[in-house]
Amino acid sequence: MSNLLAARELMAFTLAFHIVLASLGVALPAMILTANWLGLKRGDGDAMRLARRWSKAMAVTFAVGAVTGTVLSFEFGLLWPRFMERFGDAFGIAFAIEGIFFFTEAIFLAIYIYGWKRLGGWAHFWSGVPMVITGVGGAFSVVTANSWMNTPQGFTLDGAGKVVETEPLKVLFNPAWVYEVPHMILAAYMVVGFLVASIYAVGMLRGRRDRLHRLGLLIPLTVACIATPIQLFVGDTAAREVADHQPAKFAGMECIQESGPEQTEYVGGICTSDGVKASIPIPDLDSYLVGFSKDTEVTGLDEIPADERPPANTLLHLAFDAMVGIGSALLLLGLWLAWSWWRRREIPRTRWFLRAVAVSGVGAILALWCGWIVTEVGRQPWIVQGYMRTSEAVTGAQGIWFAFAGVLLLYAGLGAGAVLVLRAMSRRWRAEGDEEAGEGEVPYGPSEAVSG
Amino acid sequence: MSRADVAAAILWTGATLYALFGGADFGGGFWDLLAGFDDETGARPRERIQRSLTPVWEANHVWLIFILVVLWTAFPEAFGAIMSTLYVPIALAALGIVLRGAGFAFRKSVQRLSYRRAMGAAFALSSVLTPFFMGTVVGAIAAGNVPAAGEGDAFASWLQPLPMLTGALFVLAGAYLAAVFLVSDSERAGDREMESWFAARALAAGVAAGAVALLGLIALHGEARYVYDRLIVEGLPLVILSILCGFGVLALLLARRRRGLRPLAAGAVVAVIWGWGVAQFPYLLPTSLRIDQAAAPGPTLDSVLIVFGAAVVVVIPALALLYWLSQRELLGD
Ligand code: HDD
Ligand code: HEM
Ligand code: HEM
Numbered sequence: 001m002s003n004l005l006a007a008r009e010l011m012a013f014t015l016a017f018h019i020v021l022a023s024l025g026v027a028l029p030a031m032i033l034t035a036n037w038l039g040l041k042r043g044d045g046d047a048m049r050l051a052r053r054w055s056k057a058m059a060v061t062f063a064v065g066a067v068t069g070t071v072l073s074f075e076f077g078l079l080w081p082r083f084m085e086r087f088g089d090a091f092g093i094a095f096a097i098e099g100i101f102f103f104t105e106a107i108f109l110a111i112y113i114y115g116w117k118r119l120g121g122w123a124h125f126w127s128g129v130p131m132v133i134t135g136v137g138g139a140f141s142v143v144t145a146n147s148w149m150n151t152p153q154g155f156t157l158d159g160a161g162k163v164v165e166t167e168p169l170k171v172l173f174n175p176a177w178v179y180e181v182p183h184m185i186l187a188a189y190m191v192v193g194f195l196v197a198s199i200y201a202v203g204m205l206r207g208r209r210d211r212l213h214r215l216g217l218l219i220p221l222t223v224a225c226i227a228t229p230i231q232l233f234v235g236d237t238a239a240r241e242v243a244d245h246q247p248a249k250f251a252g253m254e255c256i257q258e259s260g261p262e263q264t265e266y267v268g269g270i271c272t273s274d275g276v277k278a279s280i281p282i283p284d285l286d287s288y289l290v291g292f293s294k295d296t297e298v299t300g301l302d303e304i305p306a307d308e309r310p311p312a313n314t315l316l317h318l319a320f321d322a323m324v325g326i327g328s329a330l331l332l333l334g335l336w337l338a339w340s341w342w343r344r345r346e347i348p349r350t351r352w353f354l355r356a357v358a359v360s361g362v363g364a365i366l367a368l369w370c371g372w373i374v375t376e377v378g379r380q381p382w383i384v385q386g387y388m389r390t391s392e393a394v395t396g397a398q399g400i401w402f403a404f405a406g407v408l409l410l411y412a413g414l415g416a417g418a419v420l421v422l423r424a425m426s427r428r429w430r431a432e433g434d435e436e437a438g439e440g441e442v443p444y445g446p447s448e449a450v451s452g
Numbered sequence: 453m454s455r456a457d458v459a460a461a462i463l464w465t466g467a468t469l470y471a472l473f474g475g476a477d478f479g480g481g482f483w484d485l486l487a488g489f490d491d492e493t494g495a496r497p498r499e500r501i502q503r504s505l506t507p508v509w510e511a512n513h514v515w516l517i518f519i520l521v522v523l524w525t526a527f528p529e530a531f532g533a534i535m536s537t538l539y540v541p542i543a544l545a546a547l548g549i550v551l552r553g554a555g556f557a558f559r560k561s562v563q564r565l566s567y568r569r570a571m572g573a574a575f576a577l578s579s580v581l582t583p584f585f586m587g588t589v590v591g592a593i594a595a596g597n598v599p600a601a602g603e604g605d606a607f608a609s610w611l612q613p614l615p616m617l618t619g620a621l622f623v624l625a626g627a628y629l630a631a632v633f634l635v636s637d638s639e640r641a642g643d644r645e646m647e648s649w650f651a652a653r654a655l656a657a658g659v660a661a662g663a664v665a666l667l668g669l670i671a672l673h674g675e676a677r678y679v680y681d682r683l684i685v686e687g688l689p690l691v692i693l694s695i696l697c698g699f700g701v702l703a704l705l706l707a708r709r710r711r712g713l714r715p716l717a718a719g720a721v722v723a724v725i726w727g728w729g730v731a732q733f734p735y736l737l738p739t740s741l742r743i744d745q746a747a748a749p750g751p752t753l754d755s756v757l758i759v760f761g762a763a764v765v766v767v768i769p770a771l772a773l774l775y776w777l778s779q780r781e782l783l784g785d
Contacts, residue, residue, distance in 0.1 A: 060557055060558070063553050063556070064553070067550045070553075073517060074543070084531055085532025089752040092528065093755050103771075106513075107771055109510070110774055110783065111773070114778075119782065395535075395539070396603055397539050418554075
């Protein structure tokens with residue numbers, strides 16, 4: 001049992017770490033290329049400089065994303081060998097496709113990042129375009145593997161529970177991919193847009209109000225603000241589909257104890273078996289949201305066998321509310337920007353706007369994590385919904401807690417290292433103003449001791 | 453050839469490409485480690501290594517992902533068995549991958565010398581440990597220490613002479629390839645001094661790898677009889693090919709000739725990998741799990757074949773473009 005818990009915590013932690021870097025891999029190329037395009041088209045030096053800097057930063061985040069992603073691939077086998085053994089032939093298909101996307105992304109990323117000096121302007125720009133496509137394609141393959149765990153189909157089991165036949169297209173296009181994949185891609189664009197914008201907002205709050213900072217804020221923020229309303233629409237659809245496909249998950253995240261119509265929507269609060277405490281109840285709203293009428297029947301936890309109910313209901317519920325709450329707040333931020341832009345072609349003047357943008361990046365990441373908690377914890381006790389329990393999948397190996405402790409330390413170092421390196425880069429850029437010289441050709445030789 | 457055999461051949465192809473390109477990247481780290489503790493003398497080779505590695509290491513690394521994904525999709529039982537038995541060296545290899553990638557990416561972006569040293573050390577050390585542990589995994593599989601049902605002995609399975617020697621062979625083969633590739637890179641850059649620096653090391657690594665391979669053959673005889681017996685019969689042409697290539701490289705190096713160096717060095721390594729494959733055939737895990745027993749259902753294997761076809765069409769030209777640009781020194785910070 002404790003081994004299972006350790007494996008779950010380890011998996012969750014490493015996934016949560018990777019997903020932030022993966023989001024950068026999915027969405028940052030589009031921001032870089034937007035800036036690059038503006039730079040080429042209008043001869044805009046500031047935009048060009050932004051594109052160049054962001055791509056240098058991406059060289060660092062991509063490397064960390066690649067190694068943490070590799071760790072995940074190992075973990076599938078190291079932590080869940082029984083799962084991979086039994087369902088690898090179905091679950092793996094999407095990952096096989098993902099391989100191609102990662103390959104192509106890694107190749108063109110290298111050409112783009114290291115091609116600034118010697119490739120011609122537009123040739124260089126076009127060498128970056130494949131990254132936008134591979135980012136979306138990679139997100140599709142990985143997330144559809146996850147949605148298959150939520151709504152598994154496309155395989156036949158024999159008496160012993162072994163997969164004897166597969167239908168790859170049904171595996172790939174399982175019912176949940178339709179909402180999970182776009183929801184994740186939009187989330188990546190939101191996370192990256194708000195995150196990059198927040199960095200420039202902090203700079204502006206510190207008094208750096210040059211054109212470079214305004215542009216660095218506006219380009220990503222615009223992308224993110226366009227993604228937000230679409231995201232809320234997709235999320236709303238996702239919730240209805242989850243109520244349909246995974247009623248136990250839905251009941252868990254909405255704290256529905258008894259099945260029936262006229263379900264109350266609880267905002268916040270603590271879930272207990274006799275009702276939700278300390279929440280703001282809105283009568284009938286939940287039924288409305290699920291079926292557009294207060295008479296919609298919604299499945300409650302009482303209909304789910306006790307050993308198939310998701311654990312940690314309060315966590316689930318609060319994670320869901322936090323995601324929705326943050327999404328709504330970010331929508332307001334977008335409206336604020338749109339209003340000001342429409343009236344004055346200018347970002348809002350008040351410092352409060354910059355403050356809001358400054359925290360929006362962290363907010364979007366929190367929403368991302370909360371969404372994944374809803375998806376993953378809400379599926380428990382299943383690893384493959386309805387077919388295999390997480391407890392049947394886990395490794396027999398001992399000492400996972402030690403591995404977990406080691407990984408925590410290692411990733412703390414990794415995260416700190418990445419942040420330090422990025423901050424050092426930005427400090428250097430600011431000091432040097434223009435051409436980012438001395439990226440350091442010599443690994444750790446003597447010239448550094450002189451210059452650095 | 454059945455579909456399962458084709459899938460196994462794809463797996464081996466991925467392993468070959470990883471050994472050639474990923475292996476050479478690890479080898480670059482090996483020479484970085486041995487370039488001397490003195491910054492002054494170490495700077496030149498380190499710079500050469502860094503310049504050759506920077507644009508390509510991430511793309512080369514994806515072959516590892518490819519191997520893992522094909523293994524778990526096409527042969528899920530083998531994947532589960534290997535992972536649940538050899539989790540110690542595999543976890544250590546994963547640790548090495550993290551330290552190596554992060555160390556390499558960070559060290560050229562930090563300024564302070566002490567940080568650089570630490571990052572560089574992480575990169576170089578893990579460049580040696582990672583292939584070593586990967587080698588122990590392969591050696592343990594060849595020795596038949598991974599039972600088909602999985603959960604074999606977590607330590608006795610790989611703490612044996614054959615896995616240890618295989619680990620050493622992996623490290624040396626990578627070092628050998630890297631040195632040979634770097635000879636050519638230095639030549640192209642017109643850097644005579646580095647050219648002979650790496651040529652001397654290619655020679656040494658080649659001889660050392662040959663010696664370890666010989667010891668490995670003896671260990672194979674003792675610990676992996678099935679594989680040994682097939683290697684010296686069915687695998688013999690490949691063994692001979694590898695030996696010939698190896699001697700060809702030595703001769704070229706001694707004669708200071710550069711043309712044909714890289715293909716011959718690659719040939720020596722490729723022949724060993726396919727010799728191992730032929731020797732294991734038809735087993736994935738000798739001698740408890742055959743390829744056809746471990747294989748996924750037909751449609752899944754078909755998807756793997758289709759994906760491989762797409763990779764050949766999309767990835768290979770893109771990779772060729774990357775190498776071409778990088779060889780012509782069109783890529784750089
Ligand atoms: C920027 C991030 C972000 C924002 C603002 C939202 N979401 Fe979300 N949500 C995610 C990021 C996310 C995610 C990327 O973390 C998840 C996890 C799995 C997935 O497909 O997307 C997710 C999952 C997820 C699920 C579970 C899907 C499943 O288990 O299959 C539901 C029901 C919603 N979301 C609903 C919403 C609603 C109603 C939102 C706002 C009104 C909302 N999300 C905003
Ligand atoms: C369990 C889940 C996951 C696994 C096993 C996994 C695996 C990997 C692997 C092996 C890599 C390295 C590839 C390389 O070397 O280039 C990687 C990187 C990446 N992953 Fe993940 N991944 C997972 C989740 C995700 C998710 C949810 C997404 C996106 C939505 C994602 C997107 C990416 C991207 C875009 C990269 C490229 C590296 C970067 O840009 O930072 N991954 N992942
Ligand atoms: C898209 C690719 C993903 C795949 C294929 C995937 C797969 C898995 C697997 C196999 C497990 C272990 C078995 C289980 O507990 O059911 C797991 C657990 C978990 N994952 Fe994911 N995951 C993905 C993305 C994410 C992301 C991005 C997060 C970010 C926070 C996340 C959070 C978690 C959590 C919290 C658990 C533990 C659930 C629990 O045991 O209560 N997952 N995931």
